[in-house]
Amino acid sequence: MSVIVRRTLHMPTCRLALLLALLYITPSAAESLTYPLHSDGVDPEAYVVELLQMALDKSGTEHLLQPSPQSMTQSRAEQSLEHNDGRVQVMWAMTSKAREDILLPIRIPIYRGLIGWRIPLVRAEDRRWLSRTRSLADLKPLRIGQRADWPDTRILRSNGLQVLTSQSYDSLFRMLDAGRFDLFPREVVVVWDEQARAESAGLKLAVDEHIVLHYPTAFYFFTSRARADLAETIERGLESMLADGSFERLFQQHHGATLERARLAKRRVIELDNPDLPEQTPFNRTELWYQPAGAP
Numbered sequence: 001m002s003v004i005v006r007r008t009l010h011m012p013t014c015r016l017a018l019l020l021a022l023l024y025i026t027p028s029a030a031e032s033l034t035y036p037l038h039s040d041g042v043d044p045e046a047y048v049v050e051l052l053q054m055a056l057d058k059s060g061t062e063h064l065l066q067p068s069p070q071s072m073t074q075s076r077a078e079q080s081l082e083h084n085d086g087r088v089q090v091m092w093a094m095t096s097k098a099r100e101d102i103l104l105p106i107r108i109p110i111y112r113g114l115i116g117w118r119i120p121l122v123r124a125e126d127r128r129w130l131s132r133t134r135s136l137a138d139l140k141p142l143r144i145g146q147r148a149d150w151p152d153t154r155i156l157r158s159n160g161l162q163v164l165t166s167q168s169y170d171s172l173f174r175m176l177d178a179g180r181f182d183l184f185p186r187e188v189v190v191v192w193d194e195q196a197r198a199e200s201a202g203l204k205l206a207v208d209e210h211i212v213l214h215y216p217t218a219f220y221f222f223t224s225r226a227r228a229d230l231a232e233t234i235e236r237g238l239e240s241m242l243a244d245g246s247f248e249r250l251f252q253q254h255h256g257a258t259l260e261r262a263r264l265a266k267r268r269v270i271e272l273d274n275p276d277l278p279e280q281t282p283f284n285r286t287e288l289w290y291q292p293a294g295a296p
Contacts, residue, residue, distance in 0.1 A: 030062035033089045033230075036077035037067035038169070047189075047254040048092050048110055052221065054246065055237030073167070075149040078103065084224040090234070095218050096151040096276040104231045107282050108238045109218040111189055112251065112290035116217040116274070117264060118152075118185035120208040121176060121195060127206040130183070136160070136270055143181035145172045151276055152185070155215055159272045177203040185213050188262045189255050212264055215272040218281055242287065264292035 033056075035049070049065060056063045068088055072080070080087040082102045094115055095105055109115075122129060133139060140160055146153040148165040156163050164181045166172050173194070176184045186194055191207050198205045223231045241247035282288060 030064045032064045032066060034066055034068050034087065035090050035092075036072035036074075036080075036088050037069075038071055045092070047250070050254075051110060051238075051241075051247070051250060052090070052092075052234070054250065055234050055241060057237070058240040058246075059233045059237035061233055073149060078222075081222060081224045084226040089227065089230060090221055090223055092219060092221050094151045095220050095278060095281070096154075097278050098276070099151070099222070100278050100280070102225070103222040104225045104228060105220045105222055106231055106235045106238065107218070107220060107280060108235065108242070109220065109288055111187070111219050111255075112288060113216070113218060114189050114255070114259075114290050115187050115219040116215045117188045117262075117292075118213040118215075119188050119191045119262065119267075120183040120185050120211065120213070121173075121191060121198075121205050122183050122208050123177065123179065124204040124206040126182070127208065130208050130210045133211050133270070134268065136272070139270065142183060145176055145181040145184040147172060151217075154276055155217075155272060155274050156185075158275050173198045173201075173203055173205065177205060183208070188212070188264065189258055192258065192261065210268060211270055212262075212267040213270045213272060215274040216277055216281070216283070217274055259290075259292075 035052070038045070053065055056065070068077075072088070074091070074093055077088050077091045078093070078099065081089075081091060092110055093099065099105075120130065136159060140162070143162050143164055144156055146156065146163050146165055147169055148167055153163055153165055164175075166175060172184055175181060177198070195205055195207050221231075221234055223234070238247065241250075
């Protein structure tokens with residue numbers, strides 16, 4: 001019999017009861033939650049990490065957020081969650097029917113639907129090129145760059161557009177600069193940051209000032225279907241943030257200036273269909289979605 005056990009057996013009843021009570025109420029260590037690190041060690045989505053941490057805090061639980069040790073493509077992260085292999089516990093991505101079939105979505109759009117508002121990056125020499133674009137038909141002769149595992153690729157192709165793909169996010173900017181394709185539609189919330197990083201890398205790219213592509217979609221947090229508990233925790237925290245206004249404040253803090261710069265309502269909007277949009281997308285909750293003033 002160990003020394004600890006012998007001492008415990010001979011401990012006065014009151015002291016033993018106190019020890020057991022302390023052991024019972026001592027909080028367990030915070031669960032570590034790993035999310036996929038993107039783009040060869042660069043994770044530009046500080047807003048999403050902050051939103052997730054705030055949601056977890058609002059849920060009343062303790063979690064330690066950390067990126068994966070190495071960068072992961074969306075397809076690898078998705079496979080990890082599908083099999084619940086422990087490499088990642090949460091990811092964020094655009095929703096699709098296929099993705100919602102294998103993962104568990106938290107159906108509160110992280111970017112309030114702005115992921116479906118796409119402003120093209122073009123070569124600097126072509127910055128006025130899209131000024132003549134009036135409709136989807138005008139885009140069909142042009143070549144569009146996308147990564148192979150992004151849902152956008154299927155959406156663009158389903159609308160009759162020419163799409164060239166790469167397995168590498170970073171290579172898409174170099175391909176555009178080299179003229180391998182004509183435009184690279186990017187989320188309004190990241191396009192200027194991406195252009196600045198490309199410029200610092202010596203690439204001559206510009207943000208188009210004339211059009212915006214729009215298709216209905218949502219960017220969600222996803223967990224494994226085996227972690228319904230975690231999905232419920234994140235949802236509870238996000239709902240709390242929506243109720244107390246902290247979601248909107250964080251959104252405006254990170255994206256308010258960018259949305260003013262984007263002038264979405266003054267651009268020509270090219271509407272696209274999204275055949276991959278799940279029926280459960282909560283468009284009935286208007287408070288979840290950003291709508292540019294004057295936009296359709």
